Amino acid sequence: MNFFxxxxxxxxxxxxxxxxxxxQSGGGTLEILPARTGMPSARANGRWIHxxxxxxxxxxxxxxxxxxxxxxxxxxxxxxxxxxxxALCARLPRAAPVVLVVSDLSIIADAAAARTWGxxxxxxxxxxxxxxxxxxxxxAAGHPLRLVTYAPAAALHADDHRAIEMALQRRxxxxxxxxxxxxxxxxIYGGSLPITRYAVSALESLGHDVRWLDxxxxxxxxxxxELLKNSQHRLALQSKYAExxxxxxMAQLAEDPPDLVLSLAQAPLILPALEHLRRKRFLxxxxxxxxxxxxxxWQQLAAGYDFWFVIQQEPCxxxxxxxxxxxxxxxxxxxxxxxxxxxxxxxxEREEYxxxxxxxxxxxxxxxxIFPRLLGHDWTFKLWGNEWDGATELTSVLxxxxxxxxxxxxxxxxxxxxxxxxxxxxxxxxxxxxxxxxNPRTFELAACGAFQLTDRRSLMADLFTEREVATVxxxxxxxxKIARWLREPAQRVAMAAQARQRVLAEHTYAHRMxxxxxxxxxxxxxxxGAILRxxxxxxxxxxxxxxxxxxxxxxxxxxxxxxxxxxxxxAAQIRSRGPMxxxxxxxxxxxxxxxxxxxxxxxx
Amino acid sequence: xxxxxxxxxxxxxxxxxxxxTVRHPHRSLDLLCPAPLADLARLFPEVGHILKWNGAxxxxxxxxxxxxxxxxWLREVEQYLAELTTEPYTMAYVLNHHxxxxxxxxxxxxxxxxxxxxxxLDEELSPWASYLRHVAQTRGSNRIHLSDTFCGLCGVTPPPxxxxxxxxxxxxxxxxxxxxISAGQWIAVVVGAGDADRxxxxxxxxxxxxxxxxxxxxxxxxxxxxxxxxTTALAIQDGLSPMIAGRLWDATGRTxxxxxxxxxxxxxxxxxxxxxxxxxAAAVGASAMGFYFSRARVHETGxxxxxxxxxxxxxxxxxxxxxxxxxxxxxxxxxxxxQEPVAGWSLWQSHHDEWGxxxxxxxxxxxxxxxxxxxxxxxSEQRLSLQGVQ
Numbered sequence: 001m002n003f004f005x006x007x008x009x010x011x012x013x014x015x016x017x018x019x020x021x022x023x024q025s026g027g028g029t030l031e032i033l034p035a036r037t038g039m040p041s042a043r044a045n046g047r048w049i050h051x052x053x054x055x056x057x058x059x060x061x062x063x064x065x066x067x068x069x070x071x072x073x074x075x076x077x078x079x080x081x082x083x084x085x086x087a088l089c090a091r092l093p094r095a096a097p098v099v100l101v102v103s104d105l106s107i108i109a110d111a112a113a114a115r116t117w118g119x120x121x122x123x124x125x126x127x128x129x130x131x132x133x134x135x136x137x138x139x140a141a142g143h144p145l146r147l148v149t150y151a152p153a154a155a156l157h158a159d160d161h162r163a164i165e166m167a168l169q170r171r172x173x174x175x176x177x178x179x180x181x182x183x184x185x186x187x188i189y190g191g192s193l194p195i196t197r198y199a200v201s202a203l204e205s206l207g208h209d210v211r212w213l214d215x216x217x218x219x220x221x222x223x224x225x226e227l228l229k230n231s232q233h234r235l236a237l238q239s240k241y242a243e244x245x246x247x248x249x250m251a252q253l254a255e256d257p258p259d260l261v262l263s264l265a266q267a268p269l270i271l272p273a274l275e276h277l278r279r280k281r282f283l284x285x286x287x288x289x290x291x292x293x294x295x296x297x298w299q300q301l302a303a304g305y306d307f308w309f310v311i312q313q314e315p316c317x318x319x320x321x322x323x324x325x326x327x328x329x330x331x332x333x334x335x336x337x338x339x340x341x342x343x344x345x346x347x348x349e350r351e352e353y354x355x356x357x358x359x360x361x362x363x364x365x366x367x368x369x370i371f372p373r374l375l376g377h378d379w380t381f382k383l384w385g386n387e388w389d390g391a392t393e394l395t396s397v398l399x400x401x402x403x404x405x406x407x408x409x410x411x412x413x414x415x416x417x418x419x420x421x422x423x424x425x426x427x428x429x430x431x432x433x434x435x436x437x438x439n440p441r442t443f444e445l446a447a448c449g450a451f452q453l454t455d456r457r458s459l460m461a462d463l464f465t466e467r468e469v470a471t472v473x474x475x476x477x478x479x480x481k482i483a484r485w486l487r488e489p490a491q492r493v494a495m496a497a498q499a500r501q502r503v504l505a506e507h508t509y510a511h512r513m514x515x516x517x518x519x520x521x522x523x524x525x526x527x528x529g530a531i532l533r534x535x536x537x538x539x540x541x542x543x544x545x546x547x548x549x550x551x552x553x554x555x556x557x558x559x560x561x562x563x564x565x566x567x568x569x570x571a572a573q574i575r576s577r578g579p580m581x582x583x584x585x586x587x588x589x590x591x592x593x594x595x596x597x598x599x600x601x602x603x604x
Numbered sequence: 605x606x607x608x609x610x611x612x613x614x615x616x617x618x619x620x621x622x623x624x625t626v627r628h629p630h631r632s633l634d635l636l637c638p639a640p641l642a643d644l645a646r647l648f649p650e651v652g653h654i655l656k657w658n659g660a661x662x663x664x665x666x667x668x669x670x671x672x673x674x675x676x677w678l679r680e681v682e683q684y685l686a687e688l689t690t691e692p693y694t695m696a697y698v699l700n701h702h703x704x705x706x707x708x709x710x711x712x713x714x715x716x717x718x719x720x721x722x723x724x725l726d727e728e729l730s731p732w733a734s735y736l737r738h739v740a741q742t743r744g745s746n747r748i749h750l751s752d753t754f755c756g757l758c759g760v761t762p763p764p765x766x767x768x769x770x771x772x773x774x775x776x777x778x779x780x781x782x783x784x785i786s787a788g789q790w791i792a793v794v795v796g797a798g799d800a801d802r803x804x805x806x807x808x809x810x811x812x813x814x815x816x817x818x819x820x821x822x823x824x825x826x827x828x829x830x831x832x833x834x835t836t837a838l839a840i841q842d843g844l845s846p847m848i849a850g851r852l853w854d855a856t857g858r859t860x861x862x863x864x865x866x867x868x869x870x871x872x873x874x875x876x877x878x879x880x881x882x883x884x885a886a887a888v889g890a891s892a893m894g895f896y897f898s899r900a901r902v903h904e905t906g907x908x909x910x911x912x913x914x915x916x917x918x919x920x921x922x923x924x925x926x927x928x929x930x931x932x933x934x935x936x937x938x939x940x941x942x943q944e945p946v947a948g949w950s951l952w953q954s955h956h957d958e959w960g961x962x963x964x965x966x967x968x969x970x971x972x973x974x975x976x977x978x979x980x981x982x983x984s985e986q987r988l989s990l991q992g993v994q
Contacts, residue, residue, distance in 0.1 A: 070676070281667060536673070545675035552675055567673040579726035588711045589681045591724065595704040596666030 007112040010121055018102070018126050027109035030080070040114045042081050044107075049080040049153045059083035063091045066148050069526050073097040073141045075127075077161045078150030079107045081114050088148070089120035099141045101164065102128035103157035131160060135167035144525035144535075169518035178534040179564050180517065181209045183258040185249055187266030189219045194407065195289050195440065196264040198336040202509035203262075206517075213252050215245055215268055246273040253282065259531055260520065263305070265290045274304030283524060285309065287331060287516065291437065292316045294427075299323050307520055311437040313459065329519050332463060333440045334512045335447035335503050339407060342449040342500070343415040353409070354416035355382040357482055360405055361441070363388035364425035366432070370475045371397075377479060379486055384413055414450040418492065419485050422454040430475040431455040438463055443507050446499035451492040453481055463507065468499035531564065538565045551584035567594055605697045605758075606636045606718075608657055608705050610798075611861070611880035614641050615769075615887050616751040616908060617699055618648060619960065622767035623760035624697065625650040636688070636708070644861040644884075647769040655688050657708075685711060697758045701733055718757055721990065731986040732756035735979065739904075748976055751908045752960030756983060762960030766909035769887045774866040780826075780855055784870025788822025791934065792868055792885060794876025795840060795856060796833035801921070802898045804877050806836060808925045810843035812875075815931045817848050823935070824851045826867060828874070828881055831857030873934055879905045886912055893930060897922050902952045902963045912954040913940070914963060922948055943967060 012019035035041040035055050042049045051058035062084050068074065076085055076098060085100055092098065102108055105128070127137035138145065147165065154161055182203055186196035193216055203210045222241060228234040245268035253261060261277065263269055263286040277284055285307035292298055292312055302308070303324030309331035310316050317328045345353070356379035361367065363385070372393040374381050381397045388394060388402045405413070414420055422441050426432035436458045445452040446469065454460070456471045472481045485492055521529040534540055538559035545553040555573055559565050571594030574587045583591075605624070607617045614637055625633055632652040637645045639656035646654055661684070665677065689712055696709035698718025706724045709716040719733035720726055729737060736753055752762045776783065784790050793813060797803045813825050825848075827837045837856040844852065855867055864881070865888050868874055874885030875893045879900060882892045885907065892907035894900070897917035906914045913933065915926050926946040933940040943951055943966055952963040959976040 541673065541675060549675050549678055552678070565673060570673055575725060577725065579722065579728070581723075581725050583710070583723065583725065585711065586678060588707055588724070589678050589685075592662075592704060592707045592711070593666060593677070593681065595707065596662045599663070599666070 002113070003116055004109070004113040007117045007121070010117065011112075011126075014122070015126055018108075018128055021105050021128070022109050022112060025105035025109050027106050027113055029104060029106040030110035030114075032081075032110065032114050040081060042110070042114070044153075044156055047152070047155075049156075050083055055081065055083045056087070059087040060090075062150060063087035066091075068092055068096060068146065072144050072146045072526060073099060075138055075141070075145055075147045076100045076150065077103075077147065077157075077164075078152070078154030079104065079111065080150065080153035081111045082117070084150040084153075085124060086118055086120045089123050094123070097141060098124045099127050099138055100124050101134055101138070101161070102126050103134075103160045107153075107156075131163045131167060134164050138164070138168060144529050144533075145522070146525055147522065165522060169515070169522050178531040178536060179208055180260060180528065180531050181211070181256075181258040182260045182262055183211045183213055183253055183256075185213045185261060185263040185267040185269055186215055187264060188215045188222050188245070188268060190266050191440075192265040192267075192289050195287075195333075198334070198339070198509040199262070199264065199287065199513060201336060201338070202513040205510050206513060208517075211252075211256070211258065213249055215249075218245060242268045243270055246270045249273070250276070253277070257282065259283065259528060260285060260517075262287065262516075265295070269301075269304075271301055271304045274301065278304075278306070283307075283520070283527060285516070285520060287512075289333060289440075292319065293434075307523070309516055309519075313436070316436075327523060329516075331512055331516055332438055332459065332507075333443055334507045334509045335440075335443035336509050337447055337504070340411065340414075340444040340447035343411060345412060345416055349412055350416050353382075353412040355380040355418070356486055357381045357419045357421060358384065358413055358417035359421040359423070360384040360410050360413050361423075362386060362425070363391055363402075364427065366426040366429060366475075367423055368394075369429045370423065370431075370478065373475070373479060374482070377483070379482065382413070382417075384409070410444075411448060414445050414448040417450065418489070419482055420445050420450050420452040421482075422452045424455055424457065431473070442469065443503055446496070446507070447503045449496050449500040451485070451496040452499075453478075453485060464499060464502060468495055468502050470495065534562070536564050536566070537561065538563050541565055549586045552586040552590070555587070567597055570594075571597075605633060605699065606705050606709050606712075607699045608636075608638060608659070608702065608708075609700055610638075611641060611644070612883045612905065613699070613750075614645065615880070615883040616905070617754055618767050618769065618887055619751045619763050619908060620697070620699065620754035620758045620760065621648055621651070622763045623755050624758055626763070627760050631694075634693070636712075641861065644769075644865065647771060647862060647865060649767065649770045658684075688712065699754050699757060701729075701736070717759055730757065731983040731990070735983055747903055747962055747972065747974060748959075748979060749906065749908060749961040750904050752976075755960065756980070759987065761980070762958070764958065766956055766961070767887075768889055769865060769884075771862075771865055771869055771888060774862050776863055776866060777858055780853060780858065780863075780867060783824075783826055783853055783855075783867050786822070786824065788824060789873065789934065790824050790826065790871040791816060792826045792828045792871040792874040792876075792881075792890070794828045794874060794878045794881045795836045796829040797876075797878040798880070799898070802877055802900060803836070804895060804925075806839045806843065808927065809836075809840045812925075812927050812931065813840065813844060813848070813852070815927055816935065817851055819931070819935045821935065824853070826853040826855050826871060828864065828867065828876070829856035829878075833857065875930070875934070879907075882907045882912075893934065895925070895930075906952065906954055906961070906963045908961050909954060910956045914952045914954075915946075915949045916952060918948050918950070924948055926951075941966065 008019045008022055030042040030044055032040050032042050035051060036053045039055055041052055041055045066088065074096065089098060127134045184196060184200050187193050200210050200212045225234055225237050225241060249269055250273055261282055261284045265288050274284060284305045286305045287309045288298060289311055292310065298320060302320050306327065308320055308325045308328040310328060311332055313330050320328045357374065368391050371383065382399050383394055383397045384399045384405045386402050386404045388398055422445060424432055424435055424439050435455060438457050438460055442454055453470045453472055456473045470485060472478050517532065521532045530536060538556050539561035542553045542556035545556060556565060558573060571591055574590060605617065605621055607614050634652040634655060635645045635648060636655035636657055639658050642654045642656045693713035695715045695717060696713035698705050698709045698716060701719040703724065706718060706720050709718060710724050719729055721728045721730050732753055755762050795809060817823055817825065827840065829837060833856045837854050859867060865884055868885040868890050869888035871890050873893060874882055874890050876882060877895045882894050886892045886909045892912040894907060894914040896902055896914050898920050902914040902916045906912065915930060926949050929943060929946050933943060945967055951966040953966055954961055954963050959980060
């Protein structure tokens with residue numbers, strides 16, 4: 001019997017359907033070549049899947065680098081000749097479940113024909129079929145999951161794997177019932193400050209216990225430093241100030257350690273602080289709601305956060321990974337429906353805030369260059385916002401002498417304007433030729449049910465269609481487009497309504513935060529994932545303790561069944577029995593652990 | 605016996621340990637202490653097993669457990685405790701007023717004697733623990749030595765003779781093997797202290813050592829300390845005259861605890877501010893002389909036994925140091941009892957009697973009445989009353 005028959009027959013004992021499918025598929029995807037050691041190695045599309053020298057040693061090194069905790073199910077992405085799966089099984093405890101994702105039957109057929117499979121085959125289960133079927137099989141394999149990727153082989157099916165991962169995230173999101181304790185670290189000031197507020201509100205609306213470490217209270221002091229004329233002093237003191245705020249943040253985190261530290265862009269957490277948090281097993285994430293090309297401080301922080309969420313895709317994601325970030329995910333901006341909403345305006349308000357064409361925002365170079373071209377037409381144009389000093393041509397349309405516009409006013413302008421211009425900022429002239437991310441204003445206008453005319457962005461198509469948001473490709477065509485849309489009020493209303501529906505369905509901050517937590521939940525299955533699944537709730541904990549620690553289980557049952565219980569609460573519950581309370585051996589051990597827990601506050 | 609604190613407290617537990625072994629000659633007495641002190645604990649006379657307490661492991665558990673609780677952790681804890689003992693002890697004597705020591709005792713033994721009157725959740729203190737708390741709060745002129753209060757906590761009286769550690773023959777590294785061999789006085793100088801504000805300045809040590817070595821009769825100095833004290837030791841040596849060559853040994857950071865005990869035993873004197881090594885010196889039979897300032901108090905942590913000396917500063921950070929006077933006491937010991945007063949310092953000498961150790965002032969009349977007998981009687985009566993003994 002050849003390798004193929006022997007291997008597939010053995011596989012048939014555990015998964016006959018898969019064995020049949022492999023027989024039917026045939027092989028031919030992998031090019032099998034001997035490695036220097038004589039063992040078969042493989043190439044696909046001209047690239048080596050395994051070492052050309054020693055595939056076994058390479059697989060062992062890969063397996064050694066993988067983490068595993070008791071009780072986890074390992075999901076392996078990447079097939080090839082399965083040396084890595086064999087090495088992984090050899091390293092793991094015998095009871096550790098391993099699920100191999102089969103994205104391409106022909107590769108398994110090639111693997112089966114190349115060499116004899118060892119006993120490890122009896123330990124592995126196979127998830128195969130459509131993306132949905134694979135996700136279903138993985139989900140049924142048991143929790144918590146740990147996803148491991150053998151990159152050289154997984155690269156062949158990167159899109160499939162991403163789809164499976166997303167399906168798992170959706171599943172985590174749908175199952176999420178547990179309450180996380182999240183510390184949100186906001187900036188001192190700037191554009192990410194309101195985003196922080198929206199994120200906090202969204203996380204609270206999802207039922208999580210959120211603590212906002214609000215550094216905007218330090219803004220006045222920080223701005224005082226900007227008044228220093230000596231730039232050397234100013235920069236040195238600003239740096240020291242940020243360092244001090246970083247320490248304050250650490251002290252706050254130490255007092256009540258959260259499950260997740262979520263920073264927004266510009267949060268004053270410096271790299272040494274982030275590294276210290278990692279040493280203390282804090283999980284950190286940042287939503288970098290900035291254009292990575294303009295603000296480049298991410299280069300210094302990349303390695304500090306466990307998770308990066310960015311509003312741009314490639315090459316932003318690759319750049320962050322190059323700088324040391326381990327996990328980088330795309331997470332676009334959104335709207336907060338409690339703030340960004342349709343308004344019933346009075347006639348007076350319509351007169352004050354309304355116009356045919358409006359723009360709200362700061363005076364960036366491209367806007368200063370484009371907007372004068374919108375003057376002298378048969379429409380009314382109002383320009384709102386600050387930092388327009390020196391733009392004398394626009395004085396006639398600039399409202400409130402260029403004062404900063406608050407959020408309420410902004411919503412009124414959005415609601416009162418026929419055509420809201422939404423030109424993304426850029427330091428050049430015309431429209432940004434490399435414009436990719438979609439700014440918050442796009443979502444906010446859509447959430448208001450306001451019509452907008454936006455410059456074309458490469459990431460727009462995934463977020464809004466042309467029937468929801470009107471776009472313009474060059475500054476030259478802007479006047480004509482405005483004129484066109486002003487002539488079509490009914491279509492404007494219809495588009496604006498559809499855009500709002502899209503926001504309601506997909507683009508609120510609650511959607512984004514759920515997505516963010518789901519992604520972290522899948523990647524950190526044993527911690528965040530477990531909490532989201534409710535595995536840290538009293539009832540679930542009591543169930544796992546019943547057999548081995550009955551007294552503990554009975555204490556756990558004194559909590560409301562869905563209450564999340566940590567060591568701290570459990571110890572407090574035991575102490576609450578009072579001086580004469582009876583203590584079991586398990587109670588004593590819990591109290592002992594808690595004694596040491598209460599002393600681990602040396603973060604600062 | 606459970607002693608989870610540092611070196612000095614472990615050595616100060618020796619009298620209580622000795623009294624307990626005399627009280628219960630037919631029962632084995634094991635000693636649980638921090639793992640780094642285990643080798644020293646083995647030198648306790650009549651000691652049974654030494655149980656090493658791995659505090660670092662518990663801290664690591666605690667850190668990894670932050671924010672979550674899984675009952676499976678308890679299996680690891682259970683396994684750890686089982687490695688300490690499979691059968692519960694009949695009695696655990698707890699010498700630390702710390703919840704973890706009391707919890708541990710309750711986990712390991714069926715009966716616990718120590719600071720808490722009842723169980724770990726009961727904050728009511730035993731008479732001796734109440735007395736210690738009162739002394740700590742009022743910083744009063746407590747004349748009952750900490751070692752003797754440990755005896756009280758364990759329900760025994762102080763040993764009639766100060767006990768000493770049982771030192772087997774222990775090899776010393778390199779040139780330290782020469783310590784104590786040649787004739788003359790050997791003086792161990794404890795250069796550091798646990799906290800910076802309790803350290804004697806390098807310049808003071810340079811002057812002190814220069815003075816002691818300038819004396820006519822043969823004399824040698826051994827610098828004592830941990831690895832962290834090596835920089836201080838080097839600074840001291842840099843400041844000394846090259847003429848002292850061959851009369852100074854640097855043992856800082858070079859010895860295990862049993863080796864340190866051996867070095868101290870080979871010295872006639874141990875001098876310094878770090879109470880841990882001074883207690884150890886006293887426990888191996890050397891004479892100890894302490895310079896106590898900052899938070900160090902002669903009556904609480906003076907070297908235990910007979911004939912030790914403590915210079916107690918009037919203020920937390922002394923302005924001047926009794927260098928000449930202290931050197932003279934060591935080099936001309938017969939003059940010690942007639943020591944003239946030194947501004948800013950009082951001098952105390954240790955004595956030992958049926959109530960344990962006591963320090964009495966030299967020169968001045970002792971203004972405080974010795975209340976030890978009354979305190980012992982009162983606390984013992986309270987203790988018996990609580991035990992229901994009429």
